[in-house]
Amino acid sequence: xxxxxxxxxxxxxxxxxxxxxxxxxxxxxxxxxxxxxxxxxxxxxxxxxxxxxxxxxxxxxxxxxxxxxxxxxxxxxxxxxxxxxxxxxxxx
Numbered sequence: 001x002x003x004x005x006x007x008x009x010x011x012x013x014x015x016x017x018x019x020x021x022x023x024x025x026x027x028x029x030x031x032x033x034x035x036x037x038x039x040x041x042x043x044x045x046x047x048x049x050x051x052x053x054x055x056x057x058x059x060x061x062x063x064x065x066x067x068x069x070x071x072x073x074x075x076x077x078x079x080x081x082x083x084x085x086x087x088x089x090x091x092x
Contacts, residue, residue, distance in 0.1 A: 021047070021076050028052065033059075034084060038077065050081055052088075059084045 022039040033052035038061075040047055048063035059081045063069065069077075 019076060021073055023050075023080055033088065036080060036084065050077065050084065059088075 020041050022041050024037045024039065025034050026037075027033075028035050028051065034050075036050040038047045038049060039045065046064060047067045047069075048061055050059050050061055052058075053060040061077050061081070
């Protein structure tokens with residue numbers, strides 16, 4: 001359960017455990033980092049990808065044009081980015 005504050009009232013939002021996203025990992029062309037393509041479980045459409053952004057030295061989301069993201073999907077993406085970053089930090 002997550003609690004959201006809206007108009008100074010607390011509302012409880014039950015997050016559906018079912019994921020609407022599928023993450024497919026592959027190595028980048030350099031072989032040093034991963035690229036993760038994000039697909040809609042419902043339609044199979046590619047919604048974007050997560051890849052290493054060298055200027056910022058972190059993984060970032062690059063959404064496809066015209067895609068719409070809700071907080072549940074963004075939370076899943078954030079968790080994936082944190083996981084990839086942790087993996088990169090701990091991998092020699």
